[in-house]
Each structure stands twice: as structure tokens, then as C-alpha cells.
Amino acid sequence: MKYDFASVEKKWQKIWQDKNVFAAKNDYTLPKYYALVEFPYPSGQGLHVGHPRSYTALDIVARKRRLQGYNVLYPMGWDAFGLPTENYAIKNKIHPEIVTKQNVARFKEQLMSLGLSFDWNREINTTDPDYYKWTQWIFLQLFKKGLAYKKEMSVNWCTSCKVVLANEEVVNGVCERCGGEVVHKVKSQWMLKITEYAQRLIDDLDDVDYIDRVKISQKNWIGRSTGAEVEFDTTAGDVLTVYTTRPDTLYGATYMVISPEHPMIEKWAGQIGNMAAVREYQAVSARKSDFERTEIVKEKTGVRLEGVKAVNPVNGKEIPIFISDYVLMTYGTGAIMAVPAHDTRDYDFAKAFDLPIIEVVSGGDVSKEAFTDCATGTMVNSGILDGLSVEEAKKKIIEWLEENHKGRPKVNYKLRDWVFSRQRFWGEPIPIVYCEKCGYVPVPESELPLRLPEVESFEPTDDGESPLSKMESFVNTICPHCGGPAKRETDTMPQWAGSSWYFLRYCDPHNPDAIASKEALDYWLPVDWYNGGMEHTTLHLLYSRFWHKFLYDIGVVSTKEPYAKRTSHGMILGENGEKMSKSRGNVVNPDEIVREYGADTMRLYEMFIGDFEKSAPWSSASIKGCKRFLDRIWALQDNVIEGEEYRDELRAAMHKTIKKVTEDIENLKFNTAIAAMMTLLNQIAAVGSINRREFKDFLMLLNPFAPHIAEEIFEKLNFGGMLTENLWPAYDEAECVEDTIELVVQVNGKLRGKITVPADVTKEDALAAAKGEVSAAVEGKNVVKEIYVPGKLVNLVVK
């Protein structure tokens, strides 16, 4: 009888749903396990085969944990605000709410068809006012604590989407989403002070179990560096402060460079002799897009400020000041001391402008290139520092600077504050009112959610203002503070807002009075295992850690970190090994795979495709192997015999497989777990039959991977109740060992034979047997060394 996966899968999906089998219990006395996958953006394209890789992996973990007696929370929801939906809505003249509803329905149906054990009672949607009420509430708390502020700043402006982008959304100088040109534009933006949390975001990584590459990426992104601020007097009278990681090279500073946007330029305008040239350079820099700026990275340009000089604090020498766009206003103080002998950029600039290069650290050849090594050099030409190592010199010069009030130690971060405004319709309205008299006033919490107005047109404006700005009934309001006329903020939040706290809402998703009840949060948090893509390491993951830490600070949550463990899956590539995309024509549709092979086969294949953490190309040929595996298990029903215990011929195999599958699931080694089950099946086939006990435990192991077929056979064989109500099988380490083992016999390290010996063989017996096995090869030669590795091999070294 052939296995009819289509009807069986539908049958069990309905039973699971009707009986609420996977609902997390609100009994906070039970041992809990919170498994989380990144909730998808419900795009118009429907589910991608990449989605189920992550979802199936943690579904396996969740199902296994339930069988191990845990109260498991494995939820799903929709990160549904965002540009593609809005663009689609504009283009097709449908309200984004309707588009979202349609896309969610499609996604949900697709996820359901995969038999994922989500607790659908806890489904959330970031565009639901009952949800974004709390996104807005968190923003208000940030505002009240001074962590949300408005700032005039140069922002990344996508000329195609007509929207401000975060730095993280600009890729290679173009818009991450549409590939449109990105230019700079000065706008007043809401900002979140993530930089205030930079050090804690680094430090607390020590307390969580994230895979190394995620920790390293986050640290690099935050980009902590230690150095010093040094104050340079100028002939204009003002002090120019620079940041440097190499204060030891202060004697080698032969000129200074400030950013073209540096405010001191305006202050000095009257004293700068060549102000026209300076203004021209400023204008050219401002016009450059990020793309142009990175394109012409090679040659250094700049303009010398005539009439103003700086004074090196260590030796009183006057040195020239330049403006150049290789110095960024957004990092450090926007000004540097240039030490061409020991910094490659300064070196290039000095060469281009024919400036003196003074060696202050010996060890390199500064006539050829900058010597930047901090580990080996010795200080020279440096007065009080001469003869010291770089590290010693750093300490000594900082002491000197502090004593003479010319500087201090300083830590800097590359991380910048989070640009939180978007000039778009389909996002959470920022709940702030602007009053001429009172300034920025928060919308009272009792008025949340501040809903998006119900309008028909929400096209972006050409001047870069939000579509909301044209909706007068929305804009015009009353100041909550003074009662006078006021205007609402018309920008909306970025897509990252709703996803920065969604895992909290799952704990208590229908609570009207709070993000979630304190009891629910205290019970479920932290998330025990969070899996998601590497592409979210520096954005979503960092943002949500930031928000969580803030919520910890104001007493909403009780854990410093949201996620105890973070893993990351590799991408599934197209058959040609390239990233799947419509334009490459290599997209695999999960619906078709489910239709042709069934959900169990699809799940199994995605887990078997390769190392979970690495990317792997799809193969429509290989998937058959997984189908065959399930068909062969189905066929085992014809060879079932009675039996309450494992038979001798399968005992070790059963124990070993249980051990392997149990451990591999914890270590993300789903592919070898499946291989182990295939091996067990081959052993069963060799024996010719399977008894009821063996089959039952086999089905338990199979269940997390291929739940439908496992449940069906479990029911057909009357093992009692639903499989999901049973317990994960245990293994006995002692039983994993076979009675006899095979030892490899090597002569001079080369394989020359194999011997079968009792598992508890003595060294003497093993050596004797080995010598007998390879007598021909050892004949007439001197055995100079005998190596015996118990359970593995015997190596005879002969001469």
C-alpha cells in the first residue's frame, strides 16, 4: 500500500490544530522552553524555500523539547510594515492593509502546509493597532528618558523610494531595497541613542551563547577603539580637539586635518585667507553621494587653511591645518592630527601635498610607506618618549597630557545613533506632537494606539515629506500640554521598530494593559534559542538587544539579554549555486515541492541538504532520496513483529541512533541525525523485520523531522494515543557498544588488515591478533614499536 502523503498530512494538520496540540500552556510552574525564529515579512512573492530551513530546524527542537516534557513556546507572527507592501499598494491602488492581509493569509497557509508546530493562538502582526500601540509606548518611554531626540542631520536619501534610509540600509552606496541612487540630504530626524548602550552591548555578549561569528560581527559593528583626545591650540585662539588611537606618535604630527563640515571653519572664516577655495571644496564634498565618495577612495584631496595654524602641544611647533573629506565629521571629533609616518591615509595625503614625514617609531622604512605596526617598534625623535615601546609610550604620553591639561584617555565607537524616522505611510506613526509653545510633546499614553489615518492616497511627496504630512485631519491637533493648536509628527517608524520587541508580545499576546504581564515575561524570558539569518546580525539583533536593555532599565523585563542562545542558518541557493532570485530564474517554489513530495519530504530534505550553518545549493534530484527514505519506513509496517524490548541484533544500533539523534539536534547537526536514522533503517532492512518496541522508538526519533508520517504509523500500529503525547526515547551509553569491535591493523602507518576482537580485549591479545593478521608484512623484519589505541587500531612500526 502506497503512502498517500497528501491526505495524511492534511489529516494531521487538522487534528493538531483542532486539538490545540502545540499551544504553550500558561502554567508557570512547568519547565519552560522558548524557541524562536525570525518572523517573516509577508511579501507578495510568498514563502521562499529559505524560510522553512530555519523554521523546520527549530520546529525539530520544539517538538523534541515537548516530547522531553517541556512547556514549549514556539510562536509565529508577521513583520508586516514596510516598503514593498506600500509600493505595491500605491502601484495597484489597494490599501496596504488589504495587501498585508492577503499576503499574511498566503504565508500562513504555506506555513501550515509544512506542519510546523507553531502556537497559532499567539500569532501577532506588527501592523495591528493592538500591537503597534506597544511599539509606540516603548518609543514614548525612550523619549521620556531622553533616548529619543530630534536632530538636523545629513541623511541618506533614496532618490527612487523617496525615503530616508538608515546607514545600514545603504549598500554599496545604493538603496538596499531598490538599488536606487542614494544622496545626502539634510533633514530633521528622530534619533535613538543606541550609542549610549554601546559598551553594554559589547560587554553582555560574554553572558550569552551566540555562535562566534555573530558575536564578532556585533563587536566589529559597534567598533570600540581606545585612544586619547588631544587638544591643539591654534593661532586663531580656539582649541582644536582631535581623537587618536596613537597618542604615542604625537611628536610625528606634522599637520592637521579637519572634516569639510567642521563647525570651526565658519568660526574662522574671517581669518582664513583662501575662504573661496575652502567653500568650493565644501560644496564639492557635500554634493558627493556615498557612492561617489567610496568610488574615488584612492586619491586624497583637500585644501590648506591659509592664515590659521595649530600648535603641537608637546613641542610647540606650528603646523598647518587642512580640510579633507577623508576625515569624517561623524566619528571622533571630526578632526585629526596627521602622522604621515605611521598612518597610511596620512601618508598618502602627505605625499599628495608634499608635507614633511617624521619617523617617530623605528622599525619600518618611512621613505617607502607608513609604518603602522604597534607591536615591534621603538620610539625615536620623540623627546620624553624616546626608547619606549609603543605601548609604554601611549601610557606615558596620556599621563603627560593629563598633567598638562592637554588631553585625556578616550574610548570611541563606530556605532552611530539610530535614524528612526521614515517619510512613509506604512509604518507606526511616531506619537509626538509639535507645539510652538511647548516644543515636542509626547502623545498621552491613554491615547495610544495613535492610528494611521484611513485615507485613499498615500503617495510619497517629491519634497521628501511623509505622505501623512498632507493629511490635515491627522496633522492638526491640540497640544496635550497647553491645549493650544499643534501639529503631529508625520514621520513613521522604520521596519526595525516592530521587530525589536516582538518576542516579548508572544509571551502574552492579547494583553490590553501591557506589553505582556510581568509574570508571563518573567516565566518565558529569556528566549532559550533564537535562530535567524546572518543578515540580521548587525541590524535587527543589535536593535532588539538595545531595546531589551532599555526595557530592563525601566523595569519592564527582568533579564539583561533577550536571547540566551543565537544560531544562524546558511542560505539555500539555486541549483546553479547562485543566490535564488527571480532575475536569475532559479527560484524554487515550496508549494510545488510540498505538492509533489509532501511536507515531510520537504522538511527532511531541507535538513539533510548539508551543514545547517552553511549555504547549500538546492537539488531537485537529491530530494528523491528523502522521499524514498520515508516510503521505506512506511513499508516497514509489513514486517512488524511483536516485542517489548530491543532484540539483540538491533540493541546497539537503537541505542546508538537515539544517542546520535538526541545529541545532533542540540548541535545543529540535523543532516547527520538524518543520516543516522537512514543507517538504522538499513540495519533494520538487513535484519528483515522490526518489532513493535523498536518501531515505536524509531517513530519518536523521526517525528520531529517528519511529523505527519510518524503520527500516522503510530496511530495505525496502535501504540497508544497520539505520538505527541509520548516521551522521547532514552539511550544507555553502555548499550551503545557492540560485543565485538573491529580493529585496524597498520604497518608503518599504512592499513594492512583488520581484526575482529571482543570489545573488552586486552592490549596483549589485540597485539597478538594483529601480528597474526599481518604476519606476511612483518616477516623477517624488526618490530621497533607497537602502538595500540583501544577501540581503534594497532600500528606496528617495523624496520
Add this chain to the structure above:
RNA sequence: GCGGGUAUGGCGGAAUUGGCAGACGCGCCAGACUUAGGAUCUGGUGUCCCCGACGUGCAGGUUCAAGUCCUGUUACCCGCACCA
């Protein structure tokens, strides 16, 4: 340039502390059943000059023994990119 990663049969990939290289699967070959096979079952399948030798990107080294450790090197992928 910096950071992270990868390199193993025709293909996807296995391989605790160094200990049988190629588990498991795909594909391929042969056979069985069959009117038929793109179904199923059984056996085989790293390469070659096949009782032997060679073989984990490349070149060295350590070791009784190296995919694994050390030194050097190449190619590709991902991320960041003038961060002082």
C-alpha cells in the same frame, strides 16, 4: 585594506582528543521483478599502470600516524570599508 568563512569522489556532503578518508544521500553501472519503467528490490561504484600505488586547493614541516596540528601560499564567497 580590515574582519569572518570556505576548499574533501561525477554531485550534496560525513569524519570527538591527530587514529580505517569518502558515513548518509543523489547520480551512475549491473542484475531481479515487469507488457513497460523516470516505480520497486538486490549488488557494485575515489583514481590509476588494480595482489600494488596514489588520493582532502597548493608547497613545506612535526608525528608511528595529518582532511585534522605548525609555517608559507593560492582561489573563491560573505560582511565592513578613508572609523584617525
